[in-house]
Amino acid sequence: xxxxxxxxxxxxxxxxxxxxxxxxxxxxxxxxxxxxxxxxxxxxxxxxxxxxxxxxxxxxxxxxxxxxxxxxxxxxxxxxxxxxxxxxxxxxxxxxxxxxxxxxxxxxxxxx
Amino acid sequence: xxxxxxxxxxxxxxxxxxxxxxxxxxxxxxxxxxxxxxxxxxxxxxxxxxxxxxxxxxxxxxxxxxxxxxxxxxxxxxxxxxxxxxxxxxxxxxxxxxxxxxxxxxxxxxxxxx
Numbered sequence: 001x002x003x004x005x006x007x008x009x010x011x012x013x014x015x016x017x018x019x020x021x022x023x024x025x026x027x028x029x030x031x032x033x034x035x036x037x038x039x040x041x042x043x044x045x046x047x048x049x050x051x052x053x054x055x056x057x058x059x060x061x062x063x064x065x066x067x068x069x070x071x072x073x074x075x076x077x078x079x080x081x082x083x084x085x086x087x088x089x090x091x092x093x094x095x096x097x098x099x100x101x102x103x104x105x106x107x108x109x110x111x112x
Numbered sequence: 113x114x115x116x117x118x119x120x121x122x123x124x125x126x127x128x129x130x131x132x133x134x135x136x137x138x139x140x141x142x143x144x145x146x147x148x149x150x151x152x153x154x155x156x157x158x159x160x161x162x163x164x165x166x167x168x169x170x171x172x173x174x175x176x177x178x179x180x181x182x183x184x185x186x187x188x189x190x191x192x193x194x195x196x197x198x199x200x201x202x203x204x205x206x207x208x209x210x211x212x213x214x215x216x217x218x219x220x221x222x223x224x225x226x
Contacts, residue, residue: 043217
């Protein structure tokens, strides 16, 4: 079983609309959960880092939520812009043997 | 600009060859991570160094090796290259080595094996 599952795999929405991306993980946490944005052909850029005492964290139009009990996180994007077209990657906490696992990401396409 | 510099940006070589990818971390960052991203695949963690010492190892092949030098720059060596090694190789750096701080990524080296 994959240790991190992101859904949907891809999403197409119109500019100005909101959307929510999901991340479920199975690892037992030893560090924080992170969301990254990756433009095609570029390195990922950190959006948020959430500790397990935080239920929600915002960064501009991006809001991440975390339910540590159910091991679920979401990333909500408000009033989407064309520049939001990218892959959004969830990185669950590092597991006990320190292996870093990146989700496969959700590919978001914003249409004008 | 993330502050992480990777060279070269592109590399084309043949099967069986050996290449070295270089990464200069962001100023002040002690930890360096290497990742491989094949076409339409997620990032695969290869290896992490912290202040010159190997900190964690992922799915790194025996044909691959890395090191971090005293000035904190890092090199990833890939040998006996195969067609399947064609990928984007990313380096990232962070202040800490335990995942509590963001990783800052370079723009990658695109390796093409012919």
